[in-house]
Amino acid sequence: MHRCIQCLQPIHETLTVFNFYRPREQFCQSCQKQWETVTLDLNSRRCPRCLNKQTTDSDVCLDCQFLEKTFTLMSQLYCDYQYTGVMKEVIHNYKFMRDYYLAKVLASKLKPPKTSYDMIVPIPSPYERDAERTFNPVTTVLDYMGVTYINLLKTKLRPKQSQLGKIARAQASNPFYIEKEIDITNKEILLVDDIYTTGLTVHHAGEILCDKNVRKFKVFAFSR
Numbered sequence: 001m002h003r004c005i006q007c008l009q010p011i012h013e014t015l016t017v018f019n020f021y022r023p024r025e026q027f028c029q030s031c032q033k034q035w036e037t038v039t040l041d042l043n044s045r046r047c048p049r050c051l052n053k054q055t056t057d058s059d060v061c062l063d064c065q066f067l068e069k070t071f072t073l074m075s076q077l078y079c080d081y082q083y084t085g086v087m088k089e090v091i092h093n094y095k096f097m098r099d100y101y102l103a104k105v106l107a108s109k110l111k112p113p114k115t116s117y118d119m120i121v122p123i124p125s126p127y128e129r130d131a132e133r134t135f136n137p138v139t140t141v142l143d144y145m146g147v148t149y150i151n152l153l154k155t156k157l158r159p160k161q162s163q164l165g166k167i168a169r170a171q172a173s174n175p176f177y178i179e180k181e182i183d184i185t186n187k188e189i190l191l192v193d194d195i196y197t198t199g200l201t202v203h204h205a206g207e208i209l210c211d212k213n214v215r216k217f218k219v220f221a222f223s224r
């Protein structure tokens, strides 16, 4: 029996001369529809850099303006999905309820951005340091996607960010560091994280890269 990889319901596909040689659908129609509704609408007005829904007339959104005061800004965010609906549910169940098979669901919905880079660097997970949660939700998905990456960044245990105010969070000591002695001078880095909200996490990571004289860094987020 052929089943949807997300809801595990059987998929009844009538074979015709048109779909006979096509790979079989991985998602049932109902799950497929859910994903269509959370696709990021790039036709609406958005910040050209972080794809934030624009609320002002200026070119760069308020979040980016805020980040720019403390950090070198990423050159571009690449993201295809909103962090809502099925995406939010899948990420939540995957990360916190540990439904690991959902990594496969995410991997089959995500595509690495068509852009130039010298290396892909995942944002390390604070959970990797948690004895009970030994997995990194980002690299597990990248593995299923067949994407090659370098675990360049390490993380110290972070205080729960929500307990700190906005400015305190930006100025809090950087949770990331580089352990390996790899020369990344003049390289273009694509950072990968699961959720982009304020951009603080990836810009803390970017700061470490900029200290090592990278040329620029871009960000690929599963959702925002």
Ligand SMILES: [Zn+2]
Pocket: 004, 005, 006, 007, 008, 009, 027, 028, 029, 030, 031, 032
């Ligand atoms: Zn389904």
Ligand SMILES: [Zn+2]
Pocket: 047, 048, 049, 050, 051, 052, 060, 061, 062, 063, 064, 065
């Ligand atoms: Zn922005």
